Amino acid sequence: MTRPLSKLAVVLPLLGLLLLITRAELALRANNGFRLAITGYDPRDLLGGHYLEYTYAFDWQGPSSCGSLGPDGHPASLDPACCVCLTRRGDDETPWARQVECGMVQGCDGWLRSAPLLPPSRYFVPEQHAATLEGLLRQRQASVEVTSSPDGEPALGELWLDGRPWRELVGP
Amino acid sequence: MALDRKLARWTEAGLISREQAESIRAFETGQGKTSLVYALAGLAGLAMAIGCVSIVAANWDVVPGRMKLGIDLCVMAVLGYGVVRLRERGPGWLADAASVVLYGLTLASIALVGQVYQLGGDPVAALGFWSLCTFPLMSLGQSRGIALIWLLGLQTTYGFALTKLDVLHTRFDGLALAATGFAPLGALLIGRSVRVRSRRPLLAVVAERLGWAEWLILASAGTLGFYDRPSAGDEPWFLVGSALSFAGVLWLARGLDASDPGARTSRWLLLGAWAAAYVPLSLPHGNIPLAAALSFIALWYLVALTAYRSGQRWTLNYATAAIGVRLLIVYFEVFGSLLDTGLGLVTGGLLTLLLIWLWSRRRRAFERGSQVLAAREVPK
Numbered sequence: 001m002t003r004p005l006s007k008l009a010v011v012l013p014l015l016g017l018l019l020l021i022t023r024a025e026l027a028l029r030a031n032n033g034f035r036l037a038i039t040g041y042d043p044r045d046l047l048g049g050h051y052l053e054y055t056y057a058f059d060w061q062g063p064s065s066c067g068s069l070g071p072d073g074h075p076a077s078l079d080p081a082c083c084v085c086l087t088r089r090g091d092d093e094t095p096w097a098r099q100v101e102c103g104m105v106q107g108c109d110g111w112l113r114s115a116p117l118l119p120p121s122r123y124f125v126p127e128q129h130a131a132t133l134e135g136l137l138r139q140r141q142a143s144v145e146v147t148s149s150p151d152g153e154p155a156l157g158e159l160w161l162d163g164r165p166w167r168e169l170v171g172p
Numbered sequence: 173m174a175l176d177r178k179l180a181r182w183t184e185a186g187l188i189s190r191e192q193a194e195s196i197r198a199f200e201t202g203q204g205k206t207s208l209v210y211a212l213a214g215l216a217g218l219a220m221a222i223g224c225v226s227i228v229a230a231n232w233d234v235v236p237g238r239m240k241l242g243i244d245l246c247v248m249a250v251l252g253y254g255v256v257r258l259r260e261r262g263p264g265w266l267a268d269a270a271s272v273v274l275y276g277l278t279l280a281s282i283a284l285v286g287q288v289y290q291l292g293g294d295p296v297a298a299l300g301f302w303s304l305c306t307f308p309l310m311s312l313g314q315s316r317g318i319a320l321i322w323l324l325g326l327q328t329t330y331g332f333a334l335t336k337l338d339v340l341h342t343r344f345d346g347l348a349l350a351a352t353g354f355a356p357l358g359a360l361l362i363g364r365s366v367r368v369r370s371r372r373p374l375l376a377v378v379a380e381r382l383g384w385a386e387w388l389i390l391a392s393a394g395t396l397g398f399y400d401r402p403s404a405g406d407e408p409w410f411l412v413g414s415a416l417s418f419a420g421v422l423w424l425a426r427g428l429d430a431s432d433p434g435a436r437t438s439r440w441l442l443l444g445a446w447a448a449a450y451v452p453l454s455l456p457h458g459n460i461p462l463a464a465a466l467s468f469i470a471l472w473y474l475v476a477l478t479a480y481r482s483g484q485r486w487t488l489n490y491a492t493a494a495i496g497v498r499l500l501i502v503y504f505e506v507f508g509s510l511l512d513t514g515l516g517l518v519t520g521g522l523l524t525l526l527l528i529w530l531w532s533r534r535r536r537a538f539e540r541g542s543q544v545l546a547a548r549e550v551p552k
Contacts, residue, residue, distance in 0.1 A: 006259040009308035010252030013278040014245065016305035020282065021241060024289035116294075124287040156290030 027155035032110045033147045034086055035160060037094045038121075040137055052130075052137055052159075054144075055119035058084065061096035065104070067114070075099040080115040083152055094143060102152070113152035123159055129170050136161050136169060214317025217272030237288035244281050251277065259312065268318045275306050275321070296336045299329040311372070319378040323362075327355045327386075345404035350413020353390055353449055357420040359383030364427050391445035391471055392494075397452030398464035405453035414450045421446045434482030441474045462519070465502045469495050469523070473530075492531065499524055 037057040060074035067079025078084070079099065085108035086095040095109065105111035123144065125133050136142075145157030159166045179193040188196070251274050258267035279302045285291065286298065303326055310322035337348045362368055363380025397405070404410055421442050428435040448471045452464070476491035478484075502520045 005308060006256050006312055009312055010255050010274065012308055013274065013281075013305045014248055014252060016301060017245065017248070017278070017281050017285065020285045020301070021289075024285060024291065028289065123290060 024155065027149045027153070028147055028157060033145050033157060034088070034095050034110055035093075035143045036146050037141070037143045039142070051122040051124045052133060053120040053122060054137070054142070055121065056117055058097035059094050060098065061087070062098045064099040066099050066101045078114040078118050080118060082114045084112045084114055084117065086110040086112070105152075110148050111152055112146070112148050112154050116154055123156065125159075132170055133166060136166070140169075214268060214272060214315060214321065217269035217318075218276070218321060220273045220276065222276060240284060241281075241288055244277075244284055248274065248277055248281060255309070264314045268313050268315045271309055271313055272318055272321055275310060275325070278302055278306050278309075296329075296332045299332050303329045311375075314374070316374050316378050319372075319375040320382065322375075323359060323379055323382055327359070330355055330358075344409055346407030346410030347413045349402065349404045349453070350410045350417060350450070353387075353413075353417040353446075354420070356383045356386035356390060357417060357424070359386065360424055361420065364424060387442075387445050387449075388471070388475060391448040392468060394449035394452055395464050395467040395471065398460045398467065400459065401453050401456075406456075410454060414454060417450065418446055432482075434478060437474065437478040437481050441478045444471055444474045461502075461505050465498060465505075468498050469527075472498070495527060499527070 037059070038054040039057050040052070040054055056078075063073060064075050066075075066082035068076045070076040075082075081102075082099045083102040083105050085098045085100045085105050087097075088095050088109040099114065100108075102113065140161040141163075143160045143163075145160070147155045147157065149155060161169050175197065179188075179197060182188045183190060183193050251270060255267060255270045255274055258264075258270055279298075282298050282302055306325075310318065310325070313319055313322060334348045334351055337344050337351070359379045360383030363376050363378075363383055365376065368379070369376040425439040425442050428439050448467050452467065472491045472494045476488050476495070479487035479491055499520060502516070502523070505516065
C-alpha cells in the first residue's frame with residue numbers, strides 16, 4: 001500500500017511540471033505572435049526583485065466597445081472583463097488594438113484577455129543583467145513578443161529594445 | 173538535567189526504584205535523540221529547499237532555459253527515486269528530509285517554468301498547483317517537522333488565495349477578512365479528526381497545536397478592532413464568513429470530551445476566542461481602549477484557566493505573561509489628560525491586584541494538582 005502511494009507521491013510533482021512545460025511550449029508555438037510596445041510601470045523603480053515591471057503601451061486605433069472610454073473614444077484603461085482585439089500591420093510594427101467584449105473577437109488577427117494584461121506585468125531577467133536592463137528600459141523603445149493561447153492568455157517571448165533582442169545590447 | 177534532578181528526587185522519596193529511574197532516563201534520552209535527528213534533518217531539508225528557490229530566483233543566465241528545465245527534471249526524478257527507496261528501507265528521518273527538499277524543489281521548479289516561459293507569475297495559481305501536486309508527498313511524512321512545514325505551506329497558499337479574493341472584487345473584502353479565521357479552524361479540524369488521529373497521530377498533534385496558536389493570535393489581534401475597525405467589517409459577506417466560522421467553532425466544541433475539565437474549558441475558550449476575533453470587527457463602535465484591554469485579558473484568562481485544568485504549566489506561564497504585558501500596555505495608554513490618567517491608573521491598578529489575587533489562589537491549587545498528577549504518573 002505504501003509503495004504505490006509513495007511512487008504516486010513523487011511522480012505527481014514531475015507530471016505536474018511536465019504538464020506546465022507542455023502547456024507553455026504549445027502556447028509559444030501557436031504562431032500568432034505579436035510584438036507589443038511596453039513602458040516601465042513605475043518610472044522611479046522599474047525593477048522589482050529580479051524582474052522588470054512594465055505596462056503595455058497599446059496603439060489604440062478604431063472603435064473600442066468595452067470598458068470605460070476616454071474623450072477620444074479609446075479605452076481609458078484596461079477593463080478586466082474585456083478583451084483586446086489586435087490587428088496586424090507588419091512584422092516589425094506593433095499591432096493596432098481595440099478593447100471589445102470577449103464574445104466579439106472573431107474578426108481579430110489575434111486577441112488577448114485584458115485581465116492578465118493589467119499592470120504591472122513582469123519580465124524575468126537574469127540577476128547579473130537586471131540593473132543594466134533597468135537603465136536600458138528607460139532609454140530605449142521596448143517591446144515584447146506575445147503569443148495568445150486559444151483562451152486569450154498571453155505567453156511572452158523575447159524582450160526587444162529598439163528592435164533588437166535585449167541580449168545583443170547587454171552583451172555577455 | 174531537569175530530568176536527572178526529578179529522577180533523583182523521586183528516588184529519594186521512594187516513589188521509584190533506582191532501576192526504574194535508569195529505565196526512564198534511557199527511554200527519555202533515546203526519545204530526545206530521535207526527535208533531535210528528525211528536527212535537524214527537517215531543518216537541513218528546509219534549508220536546501222529554500223536554497224533551490226533562491227538559485228532559481230537568481231535566474232542564472234549561463235545555462236539556457238530549456239536546459240535548466242531538463243536538469244531540474246532530472247534532479248527531481250533522482251530525488252523522487254531516493255524518497256521512494258528511503259520510505260521503503262529507511263532511515264525515516266532521511267526520507268522526511270528528502271521529501272522536504274522535493275517539496276521545495278517542486279515550488280522552485282514551478283517558478284523556473286514561469287521564469288523560462290515568462291508566464292507573468294500569478295502566485296496564487298503557482299502555489300495552488302504546488303500544493304495540489306505535493307499533497308500525497310507531504311501526507312506521507314512521519315515527523316512533526318514535516319507536518320508543520322506542510323501545514324504552513326498549505327496555509328500560505330490559502331492566504332494568497334484570500335488576497336486574490338480581495339482583489340477580484342471589493343465586495344469580497346469582508347469575506348476575505350472573515351475567512352482568515354478558517355485557516356486555524358481548518359488546522360484544528362484536521363487535528364481533531366478521528367481519521368487523522370488514528371492514521372497520522374503526529375500530524376494531528378501538530379495541526380491541533382498550530383490551530384490553537386493561530387486561533388489565539390487571531391483572537392488577540394481581533395481585540396485591536398476596539399481601537400479602529402476596518403470598513404470590511406460592515407459588509408454582509410463579513411457576517412456570512414463570521415457565521416461560517418461560528419459553525420466551525422460549534423462543530424469543534426461538540427467534539428470535545430465533556431467529562432474532561434480541561435476540554436470543557438476549551439469549549440469556552442473556542443467560543444471566547446471567536447467572540448474576540450469577530451465581534452469587535454462587526455459591531456459599529458468608536459475607539460474603546462478599555463474594551464480592547466478587557467477583552468484581551470478575558471481571552472488570556474480563559475487560556476490560563478484551560479491550561480490550568482489540563483495541567484499545561486508552560487501554557488499557563490505564557491498566558492500569565494501575556495496578561496502581564498497587556499496590563500503594562502494599559503498603563504502606557506492611560507497617559508492623557510489628568511482625569512484620564514487618574515482613572516486609567518486606578519483601573520489598571522485594580523485589575524492588576526485582582527489578577528494577582530486570582531493567580532495566587534489558582535497557582536497554589538495548580539502546584540498541588542501537579543504534584544498529585546506527577547505521583548500518579550510514576551511507573552510502578
